Amino acid sequence: MLSRIASNAVRRSGPTTTSMHGAQRTISVQSLLYGSPEAKEASDVEVQQHSKLVARGKYVHGFEIHKVKPDQVEEYKKAAEKYYTGLRDDPELDVKLTGNWEAIVGEQDTFYHVLEYENYAGFDKAWKKLQNSEHTRAFQALRPCLTSRTSQLTQEFAFLPTAPPHEEGGIFELRTYQLVPGKLLEWEQTWRRGIEARRKFVEPVGAWFSQVGRLHQVHHLWQYRDLHARKEMREQAWQVDGWADTVGKTARLAKYMDSIVLTPLPFSPLK
Template identity: 70%
Template structure:
């Protein structure tokens, strides 16, 4: 069937690069398609990423009757990583969801780019860190990890204790729209910053792709409501929301509280 379709188009007017894209759209699992996807990811990294750090976003779904035991085990594991100078791992934030999927915990780790992650992976096997990680497993229903990079215009906030709640917003973008989403959101965020500043914004590079996260901090839910209502009055914000929503396949909002050992509180 493909050969019959191809015969309808003169080969001399179709550049090889265009033919590769056409085939990629059909045979998306091919080696050529995977290589093209890798090139696209690298292109995005050069344009929109702050390349100094790599962030691991770890999501743990915990058994409802094991939450307290999990919290103790998680504190031992993550503070152990943080305090080991050989690993050079920093904690960006550690949170529990109170609105959204319940009994779910989010941990954001900061590595010194890909080489820093490689270094940590070499040192953890067989160590106390591996044993501490294994101690978490009996309390889990499932777990997932993504490797993400910061948007260049919005570095992750340093540790602070301002109190209140955090909102994690997650966007599943349509493939191929990340650059457009970033450009639109970057313009609009200047208007939103006059009211409240995001404390972090990342896009997935490995794991579930085409996913964007940004994290906000508010004094409470009432403050969040007021700030969001006032944002609609700022020039450019309504247009940003409209345009970015057209690029997203799904959107989620989670309200989080920081764990006692989280550097963001």
């Protein structure tokens, strides 16, 4: 399974660096957007302009978050496996599973599912085919287990496309940042410079920003052997030039941050 995901990652991968011309254009646009009081009042149009600059554009990832009744967790896991593997195995849908996880630190009895679509047209196609299908009926088995559910459509940052972990096992950390509106481009530039410090010790699995649903959110996904290894790697990153600056700027750009520790479900492609 991991080898198939790796081949998908190779298929999706592309240049992750920006040409000199592209870098100059990005810096120029950034100075334009943030150079006047009027520009600082970010509108939805500006957010979309930022998205064109920072996104890969080819894929859309759907984040589905389910909060489950504590006494029905095991029943939910069985129903979720049937539903999500059914989506994965249906060639007419062309939906890929990125990963499926249960929170072990953070809000308990909460499950995260990330699906990949061929851009918005792929999502539209899948959504239409799901209506009144066997998958809809399979989803009904989930509903009695849930206390709430939310969904969000995101895109990958161009500099950090989704990739499989380099080894199996361990834990995943999903870090979610609620940005100050209008700061997405500045966030991307900050992390583009700072990510190399972290990459010396751990390779990120992926990074996305929201486009539909809860807006102005950024998600980063990391994998560690365990929480002790996470602590050591984060401490080592602080010794590398550039990481402290990235963290400092991150704090100023975000309204709040969440760190959720996840364990993969048995059918998750990423584990």
